[in-house]
Amino acid sequence: MTIRASLARFADMFAYPLRHSHYVELVNPLWTTHALMARVVEVRAETADSCSLTLRPGTGWRSHRPGQFVRLGVVIGGQRHTRTYSISSAPDREDGCITVTVKAVPGGRVSERLVRQVRIGEYLPLGEPQGDFVLPESMPVHPLFITGGSGITPVMSMLRNYVHEYEVVPDTVHMHYAPRECDVIFGSELDTMASAQRYYQLFRYYTQDGGAHFSAEQVEAACPDWREREVWVCGPSNLLEAVEAHWKKSGLEHKLHVERFHAPIAKGSNSAIPGRVLFAKSATEAPSDGVNNLLRIAEDIGLNPKHGCRMGICHGCDTKLLSGCVRDLRNGTLIAEPGDTVQVCVCSAVGDVELAL
Template sequence: MSRPSSPYAPRPEEERQPIPDPAAPPFAPPAAQALLSDREISLIRASVAVVEPLAADMAVYFYAILFTRHPEVRPLFPPGMDAQRGRLLRALLRIVDLVDDPEGLVRFCGHLGRDHRKFGTLAAHFPAVGECLLASLARFAGPAWNAEIAAIWTKAYAAVAQVMMSAAEQDAAVRPATWPATVVHRLSRGHGIAEITVRPHLPYEYTAGQYVSLETPWWPKQWRYYSAANAPREDGTLTFHVRAVPGGTVSEALVHRAVVGDVLRLGPPMGDMVLDAATHRDLLCVAGGTGLAPIRALIEEVARRGGRHQVDLFLGARTGAELYGVDDMLRMAQRHHWLTLRGAVSHEHIPGIRGSLPQVLAEYGPWYQHDCFLSGPASMVASAGETLTLHGTLPDHIHHDPFETPVLSAR
């Protein structure tokens, strides 16, 4: 397919694709009912395969025509759009990945709908987004785009939009869109990591293992995702482990600028990597770097429930000095007989803990009678998951946040 010339300038002759009325009855498919036929799913995925090599350009084009045609939506977005464009692509690919899983699709789009309340998104914005999304797909798909594919995408987008709007409406009836939260404690952990504890001004309900979006006062409208490092506490505080990423505006502000008394904003909790997802009594927890945060929260939750699970925890790093949080977890293991801790160091010779996490997991396995919770860099999570699957662990027993979510590469 030839690359379109001047990809960021809207073509005068472009036809705007019809988008269903957002006031139509909300879409709520039964879990067993497919959203699209097999043929429609095949055509949706084929069209995405065509535009995927040009996805970055398509995202730039999408926002260019969105802001040109509908300038009223521009204030909802941050001045710098690089991260936002990436989120659009991740969300779109995730939706396409789930298009043959109605239950998973509804769950994911419900999360999106609730999360988008923090941006000030209204039902009236969805037709504008849909119109520009379909126009972008049509432009970059070129000859692969036709009336049938346009109709399928219109149908799919209408369903997604209705799920998001319905979830947002139901959420608005029971809780705020955002929660102001005051920094009440800050501790430097070295290696560019800070432990930041906040107290929300309003009750904030979440489940151990979930992640939260944060906005700082220095970078309005720029939200980044971090996992809470604790199970819910009586005083309502949450602790986050934040690593300053070079060029990461939010992470660097949290690590190097935030002090006690600063007020942040929290978005709603998200994620399904929670203890209630487990079906086995025995748990395997694998963490790398600040990925220890949600694992620590899960272990605290096991303790809160009386230690009814046996937990094997593996911490991975390149060197012994980078084994983040190992002292804290050793103290927890001394307090709780059901918790066992092991380390894996890949780039330094340390007797007893030499090797990458996948190698060490294979050595101590098999783990097919465990529920496995993985958190850390996406490459580590992927390799650990492949190792577990290779040695007999069922995919349904391997729990981690989707690779497309920013929590795996928060900035």
């Protein structure tokens, strides 16, 4: 590795101001070392509005833990946009690939592009696996999984890993919510697993076909020993709020492991103040309603700020406040000191604001 690194540094001298990896990218994007890329090798429809992308990661990829997510990028209108998606495959597949399952969000730039337009052979920017919504490695558990919609994707990685590593799913209860039967992602695979795996119990609930939303009665009926189990829950915000409230009421919130696809937003108030946002480095400004986050405002006028998770976790979108005031949408905290750090994905403007973007 030392000789290889030395040769790479020597080659970089002749590639300045770029790196030799930029020229290697012209031959095969998967060989680059300055950026991690993945090639789409399969696109498989899961439901009418979701699909699984099988990706072959390039040089530098490291294996993930079941339940983790990655940043996935696409180019739209000449600009790169990035979102985070859970890996739905088990680690260390024999073919070296991973799968990412995407549900199209109405009006979503990236999700619509990935579900409707991505093609086999396309290269996509890929991030390293991240996240702590994972099963413990040091001790066995008897999990209760509660999932809704596309929230099943990280749990599917866990279930597939059980089968891949041990051929047996341990004592597991899985409660899954979807609008209708046709909306269940991985529906046939889940049914097969429930039939083949003696200790895996699957319960489906259809919220738009006469089924009820999450309730204490459902938990008691599906999993009488829920108080003794560790719980992994992922899905839409209303499901997460209901589960968290139930476990908190029981004094068992310490047993919950929660994965969110969107930042928890504080309850709305009447204090939203419209104004204008000035992006100083871009010499551009845009109107603000005091409600939408600053990242969305920037993207709507054609800017493409650095960002990652879009929910206030990775700090990839951090910038400096030059003047004015912003509100953290997660808790209502006001940030008004010039020079303070602003996470534009979870902050809205309060009146006129100037940012170092």
